[in-house]
Amino acid sequence: AQSVTQLDSQVPVFEEAPVELRCNYSSSVSVYLFWYVQYPNQGLQLLLKYLSGSTLVKGINGFEAEFNKSQTSFHLRKPSVHISDTAEYFCAVTSWSGNQFYFGTGTSLTVIP
Amino acid sequence: GAVVSQHPSWVICKSGTSVKIECRSLDFQATTMFWYRQFPKQSLMLMATSNEGSKATYEQGVEKDKFLINHASLTLSTLTVTSAHPEDSSFYICSAREAGEETQYFGPGTRLLVL
Numbered sequence: 001a002q003s004v005t006q007l008d009s010q011v012p013v014f015e016e017a018p019v020e021l022r023c024n025y026s027s028s029v030s031v032y033l034f035w036y037v038q039y040p041n042q043g044l045q046l047l048l049k050y051l052s053g054s055t056l057v058k059g060i061n062g063f064e065a066e067f068n069k070s071q072t073s074f075h076l077r078k079p080s081v082h083i084s085d086t087a088e089y090f091c092a093v094t095s096w097s098g099n100q101f102y103f104g105t106g107t108s109l110t111v112i113p
Numbered sequence: 114g115a116v117v118s119q120h121p122s123w124v125i126c127k128s129g130t131s132v133k134i135e136c137r138s139l140d141f142q143a144t145t146m147f148w149y150r151q152f153p154k155q156s157l158m159l160m161a162t163s164n165e166g167s168k169a170t171y172e173q174g175v176e177k178d179k180f181l182i183n184h185a186s187l188t189l190s191t192l193t194v195t196s197a198h199p200e201d202s203s204f205y206i207c208s209a210r211e212a213g214e215e216t217q218y219f220g221p222g223t224r225l226l227v228l
Contacts, residue, residue, distance in 0.1 A: 032215045043119070043206050044157075044219040051215060090156065094215065099145065101208075101217055103156045 002027040002093045006104035013081055014112050021076040021107045023065075023091030033074040034092040034101070035065055044090060050074060061085070086111045116140055117209050119220035126197055127228055134192045134223045136207030142187035143209035147217060148180070151204045163190055197227040 003026045013019045025031065032051050036044035048059025055067040065076045074091060091104040116139040126132050136146060145164050149157040161177075163169040163184035171177045179201075181193040190209075194201055204224050208217040 034216070036219070041204075041222070041224065043117075043221040044208075046216060046218065049216060099162060100159060101147075105156045108154075 002031060002095060002102045004091050004093050004102050004104035006091055006107050008107050010108045012110045012112055015083055016080045018079050019081050021089050023074045023104060025072050025093045027093060027095060030096045031093050033067060035076050036090045036092060038088040081111045083111050083113060085109060115218040117218045117220040119207055119223050121223060122221060123224050125226045128198050129196055132194045132197055132225060134205055136190045136220050138188045138209040141211045144212040145210045146184055146190040147208045148182060148192050149206045151206060157206060199227045201225065202227045
């Protein structure tokens with residue numbers, strides 16, 4: 001089985017500042033990695049995913065993430081955040097042959113005007 | 114593309130009644146659908162996985178007789194909470210995945226409040 005650790009439960013950041021949301025995973029097999037965003041009272045929206053190939057993945061809304069196999073990490077970054085980025089962010093992992101997603105506990109990003 | 118809808122978005126019901134929640138994939142065929150439950154300020158808890166035309170696979174601790182899942186077509190799965198009680202109040206989210214694909218696409222969720 002796989003597991004995901006999101007080390008930061010809450011991240012406050014000023015508007016237009018850069019942000020990094022950390023995600024580490026554990027797995028004995030090859031994995032796919034995902035970041036989802038959840039706005040209040042809504043479902044999850046896919047931000048980006050790593051399946052294979054280039055370790056730097058670009059997603060929607062200016063977000064990007066880098067897969068680091070040696071550090072088993074998949075940190076999410078944005079160079080300049082907006083108020084509208086305030087939301088809950090979930091990292092998820094699934095194995096190449098797997099069915100189930102394993103989610104982290106989420107990081108609440110609050111952008112301060 | 115890859116849009117998943119849920120209906121209803123909100124439901125309030127009396128204790129003891131049953132509630133059905135629908136999950137639809139609008140622009141793709143979902144061979145697998147997943148049902149999650151989310152408590153406030155917490156992550157998603159997988160309740161069950163359903164494949165079209167097959168019985169759902171429930172996670173440990175989830176009562177299959179209480180949470181009935183039907184995945185009768187490639188675009189529709191339903192979750193019925195039978196004899197709902199206040200402790201069943203929660204946010205229920207479905208997701209869907211196309212055959213051969215890795216990504217799960219999520220519905221907008223259904224907020225259930227049992228009085």
